[in-house]
Amino acid sequence: MDTNGKITLAQKGDDNAFYELISERNVQLYKTAYAYVKNKEDALDIVSDTVYKAYISIKKLKDPSLFNTWLTRILINTSLDCINKSSRVESFKENINSEVYEIPKDDEQIIDLKTAVDKLQGKYKTIVILKYFQDMTLMDIAKTLQCPIGTVKTNLHKALEELRLDFKEELL
């Protein structure tokens, strides 16, 4: 059965269809969650919570073709909630400071980039994950995040600036 058919069934309450829909995407869900929280227990909790939220609200999904972006959006929000909750950092958890990075030496590049991605503020981290880890197009990212493509470009630009990455062509 095709995805749209499964979605229709799932919306009617067919749990097996729902389970299949999720299972087809389980690895992606887990890896994305992991990219945010960097530990197994929290990533599993995020997946579980995402599935729960999707399960109780799939009826509200009007256009089946948006299932993927819809599910990804739930996952992203759940991941960001988790980061905010667990970093008991005073009131702002989105912690980034351009001052903290020094210009990296060549052999330290990957590690520094990794550190830098880890430190990115939630919305910028999301864009990096979607664009570079999941290879999504800017248009898909805009759909997933439900925001204008211009905003995606702006945020991507800022994320790259923050990471001191120089590949402007990405923004074209």
Next chain:
Amino acid sequence: MNKDSMDELKKEYDNIEVPKELNLAIEKGIKKGRIYKRKTGIKSFALIAAALVLAVGLASAGKLFNTNNTSLIAINSNNTLPIVGSSENLEKLLKTYIVQNNGVKYDQAIKGVVTNESAMQQNTVTEKSSLDSKSTANSIKDYSKTNLQVEGVDEEDLVKTDGEYIFKVNAQKIINVIKAEPASNMEAVSNITFEDNYNINGIFLRKNILVVVGNSYQNIDNQKGDQSKAYNMIPSNQVTKVISFDVSDKKNIKKIRDIEMDGTYTSSRMIGSRVYVVANKYLNNIGNIKEDSNIGKVYYSDSAIGKDKITIDYNKINYLPDSIEPNYIMVAAYNVDDNKEKVNINTILGSGNNIYSSDKNLYVAGTKWTQDGNKNAITNTILYKFAYENTGVKFVAKGEVNGNITNQFSMDERNDYFRIATTEYNTSVASTPQNQITNNLYILDKDMNSVGKLQGLASGEQIYSVRFIGDRAYIVTFMLTDPLFVIDLKNPTSPKVLGELKIPGFTNYLHPYDDTHLIGFGMDTTVVNEGGMDRARPKGMKIAIFDVSDVTKPVQQFMVTLGIGTYSEVLNNHKALLFSKEKSLLALPVTDSQQNYQGAYIYNIDLVSGIKLKGKISHTDASSNSMKDTTMVNGQYSVGRILYINDTIYTLSNGLIKANDINTLQEKSKLNLKTIDFSKVYPMEGQTK
């Protein structure tokens, strides 16, 4: 940097190992969703009876519990644990884990899904304390301390004071040292800064020693020239780092010790002069352990020994034969007063993210995912008990109970008995919603064997908060209403429900007021009907005083609501609360999203007039931004901690400290703090939703 680095990073992302529990996690989500749907459909009438006091005496207590005595799963005590011994043996041990992993099939998932609800939230875990930081006897300073779970067992926090100076963790990067007295003339004495790759989780203060705990990103040299390590970076790059400072001269603070250990910082405690730090180190890429014998190695370093990283000998790493996890729990212990005594590190194959500590023992709680005979997913709580010994900790026993805990307050120890309250999701799909979620209370002896239990408490609801006080347990469960249960634990082998109170809303944190009263912090809710299903919708915060002097009839004696859209960090972190019974003082940071207000709410609390708002102290007026600016509510002028010294209340945000009179709340003075202004680095706009 260039695009190649990003490609490398993408490779790491692609190589993230997917654990066997993933399918269980999915099943758990579906199961929980089903329960939610059914539950909300069925319980539609239940809530209307809100605000009703329902007393359940001993006679009827039996009804609350199903008699089905599912027994605890395998509880062992084992004083002489086997050691891992070598990389080869570790490989063998982990192989059993991998085999289990691949061998389990979940094709029938939906038929027998079990959702063991892990209500396990990691909110309140960081703990350390500086009870002993009390000044010497000749001082008559009166000042507040971190709100602790166990008297005498200090928990780390973002602010500590010695009654004259205040130390504040700012944006995880800086520690502000403020001379707070005299309050009319506060002074920013100095700021301690750290390496860029260090994030502070909290501090302890003991006399003239300031202890900082946090995470640091792994040093580069550790990975040098090791190709396979490059792929390890995403999961396990964090190192727990503890740094001691001599703060006897506040203008010239000296670093005197640092200790590093592999793994992500989990939590810590200070008892007397000893600090105990717990970290978890996930063993990534265990499938490749044969090719890369470094995978199972863990390191630590201690400036008391030298600069070098020391590999922990496999002969010093223990495991529990019946529960192998590709993860190490590491507990570091050291004496902050003695910089010659070496750090003591205890490593065990296992994992756990919540800790409870009495003055004698440390308990680390983890989640274990398994399946029952019908392939229903089950989550249990595994408990690792360590005893505090001369210079460190010693593993005592392992315990295992059904269900999951809520937070550190779900656990307690008294007279050598360990008590724990859990929420459990039942496995059989055929069962009705009411018995798909249940709650349990277990009492374990010193060897972690179960000696008493209550099971099936408040079926259909889940635990929101727990507080053990002496011989009693107070447990709040919630689905649409909030029952507060009073449970008698005097006889460890037969705990009994004494009484129950049902009120609307729920309570996230219970704090003892005196022997017969509790303060509850939670959310007021209203029941709305959505498409034929009743749901509880949070309205805003509430604070209540419960009178439990008649244990069979707990009563909500006073209650205040803070308004729609209000929220406080106290709801998931007890350390944000300031309470002093002697001073009739209750204060907490509150965010009011409706009014775009953030600040400290200061209450007068007593048993005559209840909880009365004395006033509010906000820092947002210090900003030139408009009130509408969300960075104001969430940003650097958001009050996070409140404390008092003598007759002054101090409120602290990242940008500011304010001193106000404790009685009139009149401002005495304020002082800007060095911080990192994130709102300037990142102006808010184009927020993702």
